[in-house]
Amino acid sequence: MIEEFSGDFPVSEFEARLNKAHVMMHKLNIDLLFFTSEPEMRYFTGFRTLFWQSPTRPWFLIIPKNKKPIAVVPEIGSALMHETWLDDIQTWSSPHATDDGVSLLTSILKPFSRVGMLMGRESSLRMPLKDFQSLQQNLPHISFVNVSAEVQHLRMVKSPAEIQFIEQICSIASTSFENAANLFQVGMPLDEVFRTFKKDLLTNGADDVPYLVGGAGDGGYADVISPPSSTPLKEGDILMLDTGATFKGYFCDFDRNYAFGRACDHVKHAYKILLNATMAAFEVARPGTRCKDLHATMQQVIGQSTGDVGRYGHGLGMQLTEAPSLIDFDDTVLEENMVITLEPSLSLGDGKIMVHEENILIQDGAPRFLSRLAPEELPILG
Amino acid sequence: MIEEFSGDFPVSEFEARLNKAHVMMHKLNIDLLFFTSEPEMRYFTGFRTLFWQSPTRPWFLIIPKNKKPIAVVPEIGSALMHETWLDDIQTWSSPHATDDGVSLLTSILKPFSRVGMLMGRESSLRMPLKDFQSLQQNLPHISFVNVSAEVQHLRMVKSPAEIQFIEQICSIASTSFENAANLFQVGMPLDEVFRTFKKDLLTNGADDVPYLVGGAGDGGYADVISPPSSTPLKEGDILMLDTGATFKGYFCDFDRNYAFGRACDHVKHAYKILLNATMAAFEVARPGTRCKDLHATMQQVIGQSTGDVGRYGHGLGMQLTEAPSLIDFDDTVLEENMVITLEPSLSLGDGKIMVHEENILIQDGAPRFLSRLAPEELPILG
Numbered sequence: 001m002i003e004e005f006s007g008d009f010p011v012s013e014f015e016a017r018l019n020k021a022h023v024m025m026h027k028l029n030i031d032l033l034f035f036t037s038e039p040e041m042r043y044f045t046g047f048r049t050l051f052w053q054s055p056t057r058p059w060f061l062i063i064p065k066n067k068k069p070i071a072v073v074p075e076i077g078s079a080l081m082h083e084t085w086l087d088d089i090q091t092w093s094s095p096h097a098t099d100d101g102v103s104l105l106t107s108i109l110k111p112f113s114r115v116g117m118l119m120g121r122e123s124s125l126r127m128p129l130k131d132f133q134s135l136q137q138n139l140p141h142i143s144f145v146n147v148s149a150e151v152q153h154l155r156m157v158k159s160p161a162e163i164q165f166i167e168q169i170c171s172i173a174s175t176s177f178e179n180a181a182n183l184f185q186v187g188m189p190l191d192e193v194f195r196t197f198k199k200d201l202l203t204n205g206a207d208d209v210p211y212l213v214g215g216a217g218d219g220g221y222a223d224v225i226s227p228p229s230s231t232p233l234k235e236g237d238i239l240m241l242d243t244g245a246t247f248k249g250y251f252c253d254f255d256r257n258y259a260f261g262r263a264c265d266h267v268k269h270a271y272k273i274l275l276n277a278t279m280a281a282f283e284v285a286r287p288g289t290r291c292k293d294l295h296a297t298m299q300q301v302i303g304q305s306t307g308d309v310g311r312y313g314h315g316l317g318m319q320l321t322e323a324p325s326l327i328d329f330d331d332t333v334l335e336e337n338m339v340i341t342l343e344p345s346l347s348l349g350d351g352k353i354m355v356h357e358e359n360i361l362i363q364d365g366a367p368r369f370l371s372r373l374a375p376e377e378l379p380i381l382g
Numbered sequence: 383m384i385e386e387f388s389g390d391f392p393v394s395e396f397e398a399r400l401n402k403a404h405v406m407m408h409k410l411n412i413d414l415l416f417f418t419s420e421p422e423m424r425y426f427t428g429f430r431t432l433f434w435q436s437p438t439r440p441w442f443l444i445i446p447k448n449k450k451p452i453a454v455v456p457e458i459g460s461a462l463m464h465e466t467w468l469d470d471i472q473t474w475s476s477p478h479a480t481d482d483g484v485s486l487l488t489s490i491l492k493p494f495s496r497v498g499m500l501m502g503r504e505s506s507l508r509m510p511l512k513d514f515q516s517l518q519q520n521l522p523h524i525s526f527v528n529v530s531a532e533v534q535h536l537r538m539v540k541s542p543a544e545i546q547f548i549e550q551i552c553s554i555a556s557t558s559f560e561n562a563a564n565l566f567q568v569g570m571p572l573d574e575v576f577r578t579f580k581k582d583l584l585t586n587g588a589d590d591v592p593y594l595v596g597g598a599g600d601g602g603y604a605d606v607i608s609p610p611s612s613t614p615l616k617e618g619d620i621l622m623l624d625t626g627a628t629f630k631g632y633f634c635d636f637d638r639n640y641a642f643g644r645a646c647d648h649v650k651h652a653y654k655i656l657l658n659a660t661m662a663a664f665e666v667a668r669p670g671t672r673c674k675d676l677h678a679t680m681q682q683v684i685g686q687s688t689g690d691v692g693r694y695g696h697g698l699g700m701q702l703t704e705a706p707s708l709i710d711f712d713d714t715v716l717e718e719n720m721v722i723t724l725e726p727s728l729s730l731g732d733g734k735i736m737v738h739e740e741n742i743l744i745q746d747g748a749p750r751f752l753s754r755l756a757p758e759e760l761p762i763l764g
Binding site (some may be wrong): 048049050051053054055074076077078079093094095097100117118119120121122123124125126127128129130132146147186191194195198199202203206207208209210211212213222223224225226227246249297308309310311314319320321322325329338341351379 | 387421431432433435436438439456457458459460461462475476477478497499500501502503504505506507509510511512514515528530573576577580581585588589591592593595604605608609619626631689690691692693696701702703704707709711717730733739
């Protein structure tokens with residue numbers, strides 16, 4: 001018998017996710033979970049669409065205690081939602097002149113009293129604040145309870161099928177990074193470097209490249225979040241590219257550094273320190289280790305504070321960055337099948353920085369690189 | 383003298399935008415505007431980065447009455463923000479163990495009493511709801527006022543520089559769509575069609591392709607928001623691709639339909655109806671026309687309701703879809719330099735639909751196509 005799918009995963013995957021959510025709800029005495037966000041909708045239903053990029057329509061997911069999720073979505077999503085494993089799909093005509101789902105939500109939530117929502121770290125409210133306030137006014141007996149930490153914890157531990165998707169996109173991006181010498185040359189404008197790299201990622205099988213940032217400059221770069229300029233690469237430049245490409249909705253997130261023509265010892269040494277910091281964290285990244293321990297391990301090798309970046313890595317999966325953070329206050333204990341990035345960075349002086357990043361899988365025992373580890377020495381191209 | 387830039391526009395552009403915001407604030411008696419969202423941050427500062435894809439850190443923009451905007455941002459954004467025209471940039475170390483910008487925001491907002499926010503249609507709160515609630519508790523004297531409609535109206539009317547960017551990306555996408563016969567053949571899996579099209583858009587100069595949806599099927603497609611399957615194109619298929627590609631952070635948003643090998647008269651006729659509806663709307667799209675009038679004009683040609691889609695077009699610019707909506711309840715009056723999509727759709731029966739979309743600029747007099755108008759007859763490839 002062929003197993004039935006809901007989106008990109010077999011239904012059994014969603015049953016397992018739902019089961020974990022139900023256990024959490026019982027523990028917290030939550031009657032139902034109420035989500036407005038894309039990752040949670042996709043996590044519990046398999047509903048995957050780029051249509052969330054349009055801010056026009058809100059989308060809602062409700063998970064009652066002991067029951068399958070209920071989708072409360074605009075009619076335009078009805079056909080695709082009916083391809084998921086859900087049975088209860090309630091729709092309204094959206095955009096609506098006066099009532100964009102609020103009365104429908106009100107009627108569904110009414111019988112309950114403790115409703116879990118994402119209200120904490122890393123969350124947004126993806127519905128008009130006024131509509132949420134109306135919901136609160138319509139339902140004065142309901143306590144909205146913050147369950148961000150608990151839902152983040154559910155999503156941190158990946159299933160074998162999720163790991164396979166992340167591994168696939170990490171492999172695709174590794175292949176593109178390893179192709180750098182064929183893709184980039186001195187004289188190529190940075191925006192063309194970005195386009196060329198995106199095309200290579202797509203050629204190698206990436207579905208999308210939602211995230212590509214980087215920088216280039218003589219002996220280092222100043223910034224890792226800028227869009228590319230049209231300045232051509234020149235001899236002596238250090239180029240860094242950091243990509244979040246996707247496969248079936250799952251991200252890789254790692255970077256590579258390249259020198260063009262030459263690199264001074266200072267920069268070569270910085271590269272080695274970052275690789276050493278990565279390896280030091282890799283050595284201790286086991287179930288039971290805390291995120292703050294990984295941070296301290298890297299800090300010790302680097303011998304500087306995190307500076308402006310604030311952390312040395314994070315969780316990874318359906319979002320480019322997910323909880324936890326590798327930062328000095330994050331007590332999250334690593335567990336088998338978490339996927340995290342190791343992302344040490346350091347200041348080169350003169351306002352320049354260097355960042356290195358790898359993606360790893362926490363296993364019972366030693367972890368495993370999902371990105372193919374960068375070369376030991378700073379690669380010099382051209 | 384070379385004019386100074388802030389991100390992708392000259393500083394004079396931001397002065398003009400700010401001036402319009404100040405006028406609006408005076409009219410509504412608003413002390414300051416408080417934004418948490420990417421488009422508004424970029425609109426008033428020029429700050430453009432893909433880093434918003436990471437949900438970890440909130441970013442805030444404050445616009446006081448009669449003053450330049452104040453950025454309240456994580457330290458990681460400080461360097462890039464200092465390249466904008468802003469003078470007042472306040473940062474905190476983020477992620478933070480206990481206070482992700484809330485006390486800093488509190489101290490800045492404290493002297494004021496009426497704060498405008500996006501709380502209405504099409505808006506989200508891109509900060510943790512708990513942090514917003516803390517802000518409200520810290521500042522019980524402040525009234526948070528919904529200014530969604532007013533801010534949307536500011537952004538609806540585009541400057542010549544904005545129009546140039548939209549026109550550029552529309553031209554790029556038109557070139558790629560016109561290249562379809564060289565790109566797509568019977569036998570090509572739909573996910574490969576998507577990758578090929580994205581690469582062609584990048585080759586033609588798109589910065590990014592954040593949005594590509596579509597469908598293919600024998601005599602029509604059922605759905606316009608799904609990710610692509612790996613099913614190969616076959617004789618008799620109708621393929622629709624709808625892309626939101628970007629140039630300097632501005633979107634195009636239009637689609638094209640293609641038949642492979644053959645198309646039945648029913649489908650050819652539907653294509654003509656949609657083109658006729660588009661042209662009928664184009665004829666009446668002048669300053670003074672209301673969005674609901676455009677909707678009614680298209681409805682009359684189509685002879686059906688909008689069905690699940692709900693509307694026949696929308697605003698376009700820094701976001702894939704923006705206010706207004708071409709729908710029966712939207713009273714927005716068109717003005718010179720608005721950019722909108724005309725997006726009629728119809729049911730082909732059997733659960734199949736057809737959608738057509740063009741992008742136009744409202745001018746004093748007749749409008750202008752920014753997308754190069756689709757062929758009069760359904761193109762038959764292969």
